[in-house]
Amino acid sequence: MRRLGRLGFKLCVSPPEDLDGxxxxxxxxxxxxxxxxxxxxxRTVAAQREEIARLKGLKGRPDIKPSxxxxxxxxxxxxxxxxxxGRGKVxxxxxxxxxxxxxxxxxxxxxxxxxxxxxxxxxLSAHAIRYRRERWLTPDGDTITAPLPAGVVGHFGAExxxxxLMLYHQxxxxxxxxxxxxxxxxxxxSKREVQRLLTEQxxxxxxxxxxxxxxxxxxxxxxxxxxxxxxxxxxxxxCTQIGNDRxxxxxxxxxxSRLNFLDLLRAGxxxxxxxxxxxxxxxxxxxxxxxxxxxxxxxxxSFADQAAWSAQLDRLGFTGLTTTPxxxxxxxxxxxxxxxxxxxxLCDAVVLSDDAGQFAVGRHALCWVHAERLVHxxxxxxxxxxxxxxxxxxxxxDFYAALKAYQTNPxxxxxxALRARxxxxxxxxxxxxxxDRLLARLHANKDELLMVLDRPxxxxxxxxxxxxxxxxxxxxxVSAGTRSDLGRDCxxxxxxxxxxxxxxxxxxxxxxxxxxxxxxxxxxPPLPDFVRxxxxxx
Numbered sequence: 001m002r003r004l005g006r007l008g009f010k011l012c013v014s015p016p017e018d019l020d021g022x023x024x025x026x027x028x029x030x031x032x033x034x035x036x037x038x039x040x041x042x043r044t045v046a047a048q049r050e051e052i053a054r055l056k057g058l059k060g061r062p063d064i065k066p067s068x069x070x071x072x073x074x075x076x077x078x079x080x081x082x083x084x085x086g087r088g089k090v091x092x093x094x095x096x097x098x099x100x101x102x103x104x105x106x107x108x109x110x111x112x113x114x115x116x117x118x119x120x121x122x123x124l125s126a127h128a129i130r131y132r133r134e135r136w137l138t139p140d141g142d143t144i145t146a147p148l149p150a151g152v153v154g155h156f157g158a159e160x161x162x163x164x165l166m167l168y169h170q171x172x173x174x175x176x177x178x179x180x181x182x183x184x185x186x187x188x189x190s191k192r193e194v195q196r197l198l199t200e201q202x203x204x205x206x207x208x209x210x211x212x213x214x215x216x217x218x219x220x221x222x223x224x225x226x227x228x229x230x231x232x233x234x235x236x237x238x239c240t241q242i243g244n245d246r247x248x249x250x251x252x253x254x255x256x257s258r259l260n261f262l263d264l265l266r267a268g269x270x271x272x273x274x275x276x277x278x279x280x281x282x283x284x285x286x287x288x289x290x291x292x293x294x295x296x297x298x299x300x301x302s303f304a305d306q307a308a309w310s311a312q313l314d315r316l317g318f319t320g321l322t323t324t325p326x327x328x329x330x331x332x333x334x335x336x337x338x339x340x341x342x343x344x345x346l347c348d349a350v351v352l353s354d355d356a357g358q359f360a361v362g363r364h365a366l367c368w369v370h371a372e373r374l375v376h377x378x379x380x381x382x383x384x385x386x387x388x389x390x391x392x393x394x395x396x397x398d399f400y401a402a403l404k405a406y407q408t409n410p411x412x413x414x415x416x417a418l419r420a421r422x423x424x425x426x427x428x429x430x431x432x433x434x435x436d437r438l439l440a441r442l443h444a445n446k447d448e449l450l451m452v453l454d455r456p457x458x459x460x461x462x463x464x465x466x467x468x469x470x471x472x473x474x475x476x477x478v479s480a481g482t483r484s485d486l487g488r489d490c491x492x493x494x495x496x497x498x499x500x501x502x503x504x505x506x507x508x509x510x511x512x513x514x515x516x517x518x519x520x521x522x523x524x525p526p527l528p529d530f531v532r533x534x535x536x537x538x
Contacts, residue, residue, distance in 0.1 A: 028382070029433070035381045036434060069372050070461055073401035092120055126186035129157075151517050156189070156197060158516040162509070164197045169494040170508050172474050199490050204515065208527060209493035212500055213242065213249040214267045215528035217345035220244050222458045224352040225359050226465035227256055228473055231481025232488050239492070240264055241469040247531045248468045248499035250492040252482075258358040259329065262336040265346065265361075271339050272309040274301045278338025287330045291318070295331065302342075309335060337361065350451055350458045352465075365451035367462040368403070371442055372396050378435060388430035392439070395425045403452055403460055410456045422450060471495050497527065504530045 022030065096118070133146040151158055164182075167173045173181075175198075179191045216223065223244050230239040230252045238256040242249045242264065251264045274295055282292050294316050303309040313319055313328055321327045340346060346362055353359035354370045375393055380386040399421060406414055426443035429436055442449070452458050472495060482488040501508045506524060513521035 032381055032385070033433075036379060039379045069397050069400055070369055070463065073397060073404055090118055090120075092118070124185055127157075151519065153201065156193070158513075158518045160187070161197055162512040162516055162518065164194060165494060165512055166509055168198055169491075170498045172471070172478055174478050195487075199484070199486050202490050202493070205497065206489055206493050208515075209249065209496050210268045211526070211528040212247050212496070212531060214343075214345070215531040216243065216247040216249070217265065217267060217340075217349070218347075219532050220246070220346075220349050222350040222352055222365075222455065223346070224459065224462050224465040225261075226354060226462055226469050227356070228469050228476075230472065230476060233483060234481070239469070239472045241465050241472070243465065243468055243496075243499070245464065246500075246503055246534050247496075247527075248503065249496045250469075250472060252488050252492055256356075256358055258361070259333055259336070261358045262333055262340065262361065265340050266336060266343070267345065269339060269343055270305045271342075272303040272306075272332070272335035273338040273342040274298075274335055275338045275342060277341035278334040281334040281337045282330055285330050285333070286325055287327060287334070288323075291327055291331070303335070350455050352451075352458060352462055354462050355445070363451070363455075364448050365455075365458050366445055366448040367460070368400055368449065369461040369463065371445075371449060372400070374438055374442070375435070378438065380432070385432045385435070388432045388435060392425070392428075392430065392435065399425060400460065407452060407456045407460070410453075415453045418453060419446075419450060422446060468499055471499065500527055500531075504534075506530070 019027075100114070131148060131152075133148070135146075136144045138144060160182075164178065167181075168175070168178055175191055175194060179189065179194050182189050182194065223242055225240065225242050227238050227240045230237045232252055232254070235254065237252055237254045238260075239250055239252040240256070240261065242251070253260050253264070279292055279296065282295075283289075298312070298316070300312065303312060309332065310319075313331065318328045318331060348363065350363045350365050351359060351361060352365045352367065354367045372393070375389065375396065378389055380389050399418075402418060402421070406418060423443070423446075426439045426446075428439065430439075452460055475491065475495065482491060497511070498508045501511050504527065506527075510522060511524050511527075514524035
C-alpha cells in the first residue's frame with residue numbers, strides 16, 4: 001500500500017512481540033515453521049514457472065516421488081537364483097508356407113533331408129477392387145442394379161478400417177502420420193477420409209462401450225476410479241476412468257465435480273429417481289428435512305430428463321434458495337444417485353479412489369499408496385523430524401504388508417488386531433507438528449483406508465486406474481485434443497474397448513475383425529457378456 005509517497009507491502013506474517021523472550025524449543029519450532037512456509041513458497045514458485053513454461057510451449061519436468069511401498073511389501077523372492085526360462089519354441093499364429101531352398105552339391109554327395117529355418121513376414125500392400133455391377137432395364141421401365149457383396153460399406157474395405165482403428169487407438173499414432181503411411185503403400189486417401197474412418201458409422205462401438213460400463217457396474221464388487229486433464233473444443237476438460245480387473249471405460253466432460261461423476265455412473269441413462277436411496281443421500285449431505293419432505297410429498301418419483309427434473313425443482317421453489325449447501329445441487333445429486341440404484345448399478349460395490357472429493361460416494365475406499373505418499377513428501381528440516389518421518393513410514397510399510405497378508409487369508413481376530421494397530425500408528429505424537437497433523441487427518445479416514453478388512457477383494461491401491469488412464473495421457477500428448485463431440489466419444493470408446501479386450505484376454509485386432517465382419521475372422525461374443533460372466537462371485 002502507498003503511504004507518504006513510499007511503496008510498501010503488507011505481508012501475512014506477524015512476528016512475535018519479543019524474540020528474545022522465546023525459549024530454545026520455541027525458537028526451534030518457529031524456525032521449523034518458517035522453513036516449512038519457505039518450502040511451500042518455493043513449491044508455489046516452481047509450479048508457477050512450470051505453468052509459464054507450459055503457456056510458452058516449453059516442456060516441464062514432473063516432480064513425482066515414488067514411494068515404493070507396494071513393491072517393497074511383496075512376497076520375497078527365493079534366495080536361490082533360478083535360471084531364467086527361455087521364450088520357448090516359436091509358434092506362429094498363422095499357417096506356415098513351406099519353400100524348398102536348393103543348393104548345388106558336389107558329385108557323390110548324399111541327401112540328408114532338410115534343415116528348417118522359420119521366418120515370419122508381414123505383407124502390407126494396397127489392393128483395389130472395381131466392382132462392375134450389372135444393370136438391367138425391366139419391361140416395366142425399372143432399373144435393376146446388382147447389389148454390392150456383403151461387408152462392403154463405403155469406398156474403403158473392412159480390412160483397411162480395422163488397420164486404421166488399430167493403429168490410431170491402440171498404436172497411438174497421429175492422423176497425419178497414419179495418412180502418410182497409407183499413402184506411402186499406394187492408397188489414394190486424404191486426411192479427411194481417414195478422419196471419417198475413425199469417427200463415422202461407429203455407433204455399434206459406442207453402444208458396446210456403454211454396455212460394457214453397464215455390465216461392469218451391475219456385476220462388480222468394486223470399481224477403481226481416476227481422472228486426468230483432457231482438451232476438447234480448445235478448452236480444458238477432464239477424462240474420468242471407471243473400471244477394475246475386468247473392464248475399463250472413459251468419459252470426457254468439461255467438469256470434474258461430484259455431479260459429473262454421478263452422471264457418468266448412470267451409464268447413459270438420463271432419468272432422475274426419488275427413492276429411499278436418493279433421500280438417504282440427501283440426508284447424509286445435510287439437505288434440510290423440510291425440503292426432503294417437500295420432495296417426498298409429491299406423487300412424481302421419476303423424471304425422464306434434466307428438463308423435467310428442473311421443472312419440478314422450480315415448482316417446489318428449490319432454485320430460488322440461496323442457503324448452504326446448495327439445495328438444488330444436493331437434490332440433483334441425490335436424484336441421480338437414486339437413478340443409479342434404480343438401474344441396479346453399484347449394488348453394495350466399493351468405489352476405490354485417490355481421495356479426490358468428487359469420488360466419495362457410496363461405500364468408499366482410499367488408496368494406501370496415495371496416503372503414504374503424503375508422509376513421504378513431507379519436508380523435514382531437523383534430524384529429529386527426519387527420524388520421526390522415517391519411523392512413521394516404516395510403521396506404515398509394515399502395516400501395509402500386514403494388510404496384504406490379511407487379503408490372502410481374512411480372519412476376524414486379525415481384523416480386530418489390525419484396527420487397533422491402525423489406531424496406534426496414526427494416533428501417535430511424534431513432536432513433528434506437521435507430521436502429527438497429517439497422521440490425525442489420515443486417522444479421520446480410518447473407515448475408508450480399512451475397507452479391505454470388511455471387503456478383502458478390494459485392492460489397496462489405485463495402480464490399476466493409473467495404468468489404464470495412461471493411454472489417455474499419451475493420446476493427449478500426441479494429438480492434443482478433440483474438436484467434435486463425436487470425435488471425443490469415439491476416442492474414449494475405442495481406448496476403453498482396447499483396454500477391456502486386453503483384460504479379458506481378447507486380441508483387439510480380432511475384436512475389430514469380428515465387429516467389422518471381415519470374412520474368415522473368428523466371432524468374438526459381445527464384451528458385456530464377457531464382463532458379466534466374470535462378475536462378482538456368489
